[in-house]
Amino acid sequence: MSELRKDPIIGRWVIISTERSKRPSDLLVEKSRPRGGFCPLCPGNEDKTPPEVFAFRDQNSTINGPGWKLRVVPNKFPALVIEGDLDRQEKGLYEKMQGIGAHEVIIETIDHNANSSTLSAIDFKNILFAYQQRMNELKKDGRFRYISIFKNYGEVAGASMEHPHSQVIALPVAPKRAVEEMNGSEEYYEKNKSCVFCDIVKQELKQRERIVFENDHFVAFEPYAPRFPFETCMLPKKHISSFEATDNDLFGSMADCLSLVLKKINKALGFPPYNYILHSSPIDNSENDFYHWHFEIIPRLTKVAGFEWGTGFYINPTPPEQAAQHLRETAVE
Amino acid sequence: MKKLMFVDDEESIRLLYKEEFEEKGFNVVLAANGEEALGMFDDVQPDLVVIDIKMPGMDGIELLKKLREKSRDFPAILCTAYGEYKQNFETWASDAYIVKSSRLESLFEKVDELLLRKEKQ
Numbered sequence: 001m002s003e004l005r006k007d008p009i010i011g012r013w014v015i016i017s018t019e020r021s022k023r024p025s026d027l028l029v030e031k032s033r034p035r036g037g038f039c040p041l042c043p044g045n046e047d048k049t050p051p052e053v054f055a056f057r058d059q060n061s062t063i064n065g066p067g068w069k070l071r072v073v074p075n076k077f078p079a080l081v082i083e084g085d086l087d088r089q090e091k092g093l094y095e096k097m098q099g100i101g102a103h104e105v106i107i108e109t110i111d112h113n114a115n116s117s118t119l120s121a122i123d124f125k126n127i128l129f130a131y132q133q134r135m136n137e138l139k140k141d142g143r144f145r146y147i148s149i150f151k152n153y154g155e156v157a158g159a160s161m162e163h164p165h166s167q168v169i170a171l172p173v174a175p176k177r178a179v180e181e182m183n184g185s186e187e188y189y190e191k192n193k194s195c196v197f198c199d200i201v202k203q204e205l206k207q208r209e210r211i212v213f214e215n216d217h218f219v220a221f222e223p224y225a226p227r228f229p230f231e232t233c234m235l236p237k238k239h240i241s242s243f244e245a246t247d248n249d250l251f252g253s254m255a256d257c258l259s260l261v262l263k264k265i266n267k268a269l270g271f272p273p274y275n276y277i278l279h280s281s282p283i284d285n286s287e288n289d290f291y292h293w294h295f296e297i298i299p300r301l302t303k304v305a306g307f308e309w310g311t312g313f314y315i316n317p318t319p320p321e322q323a324a325q326h327l328r329e330t331a332v333e
Numbered sequence: 334m335k336k337l338m339f340v341d342d343e344e345s346i347r348l349l350y351k352e353e354f355e356e357k358g359f360n361v362v363l364a365a366n367g368e369e370a371l372g373m374f375d376d377v378q379p380d381l382v383v384i385d386i387k388m389p390g391m392d393g394i395e396l397l398k399k400l401r402e403k404s405r406d407f408p409a410i411l412c413t414a415y416g417e418y419k420q421n422f423e424t425w426a427s428d429a430y431i432v433k434s435s436r437l438e439s440l441f442e443k444v445d446e447l448l449l450r451k452e453k454q
Contacts, residue, residue: 035423037395037398037399037401037402038397038398038399038401038402038405038426040422040423040425040426041422041425045405048405048425048426049425076422076424076425076430077419077424077425077430078419079419079420105422160420160421160422160423161421161422161423165422
C-alpha cells in the first residue's frame with residue numbers, strides 16, 4: 001500500500017507510492033540536446049552582456065573584459081526592471097504595483113561545457129560567495145523584500161543555455177512559498193520553542209535512513225515527505241536563519257557538501273536536469289530563531305500534472321529512504 | 334546608404350519593413366527564413382540585421398548564433414510577437430529585443446540608436 005506523508009513545515013501531504021516504487025534505472029531522464037554555437041556568456045563576449053556588477057577576476061584584468069573566473073551581470077532583457085517606484089495600488093479586491101525588481105545572472109565559470117561534476121570545490125565556493133555578496137548588496141535596496149537564488153540545469157529544468165549559470169531575482173514582495181515556510185516554521189516554534197529545521201536535522205541524524213551526506217557543518221538528506229524522487233535538502237547543522245549571515249569559515253564545508261551531493265545525483269541518475277533553490281529568510285525578518293536557510297535540490301524526473309496542480313498533492317514514486325540509500329552508496333570523488 | 338537586412342517568414346511584414354525603411358533612406362535586403370539569411374549574409378554584409386524569432390526551420394535565435402559565428406560586430410535586433418523568449422539567455426547574442434507592434438516607432442528608434450552606437454565605436 002502506498003503511504004500518505006505530511007511535511008512537518010508547511011503541512012503539505014504527499015503520496016509515496018511504495019508499491020510502484022521506482023529505482024533510479026526506471027526513472028526517465030530527459031537529456032538536453034547540445035545546442036552549441038555562439039555563447040554570449042563565454043569569455044571574449046563580455047560586450048554582449050550588460051556591465052558586470054560583481055566578478056572574481058585576475059588582478060591585472062580589466063572590468064568587463066576577459067580574465068575573470070566568475071561574473072555577475074544584470075539580465076539583458078529582464079522581466080522586472082531596477083529603475084522606478086513600486087507605485088502600489090489597490091482597486092477593490094485587487095492589488096498591483098510596477099514591475100520593479102532585480103534580475104541578475106551568475107556566470108559560474110569560463111568553461112562553457114562545465115557541469116556540477118566537473119566544477120572544482122573552489123569553483124563552488126566562489127559561486128556560493130557570489131550568492132552571498134549579491135544578497136548582501138541587493139538587500140540594501142529598500143524596495144526589495146525577498147531575494148531568490150536558483151539554478152536551472154538542463155532544458156527540462158528551464159535552462160535556456162548550456163554555459164553554467166545561476167540566477168538571482170530580488171522581489172518587492174515575499175513569494176507565497178517563502179511565506180508558507182516562514183509561517184509554518186514560526187507556528188512550530190511557538191508550540192515547541194525550537195526551530196523545526198534544527199529538530200529535523202536532529203531526527204535525521206539520529207535515524208540516519210534518509211541521510212545522503214554530512215560533514216562537520218552541513219548535512220544533506222532526502223526529506224521525509226518529498227514531492228519528487230531524489231528531492232534533496234541541504235542545510236547547515238547549526239541554526240542560521242539567513243544565507244547572508246553565514247560565516248565565511250563555513251563556505252568550504254558548504255561547497256564540499258553541495259558539490260558532492262550534485263556529483264552523486266549526476267552519477268546515480270545519469271546527469272538529470274535539475275533545479276536547486278536557495279531558501280532563506282525574507283529581508284525584513286532575516287534574523288530569527290524559527291527559520292533555517294537551506295538548499296532544495298530537485299532532479300527533474302517526473303511530470304507535474306492535473307492532480308498535482310489541482311490539489312497540491314504530489315505522487316512520488318521513489319521512497320526517500322530508497323533514494324537516500326542509493327545516493328549514499330553512489331561513490332564519487 | 335546603410336544596409337539593413339530583415340529576416341521574417343511573413344511576407345506582409347517583410348513588405349512593411351521594406352516600404353517603411355526605404356522611405357527613411359535605408360537600403361533594405363529581405364530574407365524569408367533563416368537558411369536564406371545565412372546564405373546571403375556574407376555577400377550582403379549588412380550594417381544591421383532585424384530577425385524574427387518564430388520561423389519555420391531554423392528559428393531566429395539559432396540564426397543569430399550562426400551569424401555571430403561569422404561576425405560578432407554587426408548590430409542585431411530580435412523583433413518578435415512574443416515576449417517570452419526574453420527568458421532565453423541565448424537572445425543576449427542580440428543587441429535589442431523588441432516586441433512587434435503595428436507601429437514601427439520603437440524599431441526605427443532602436444535601429445538609429447544601434448547604428449549610431451556602432452559608428453562611435
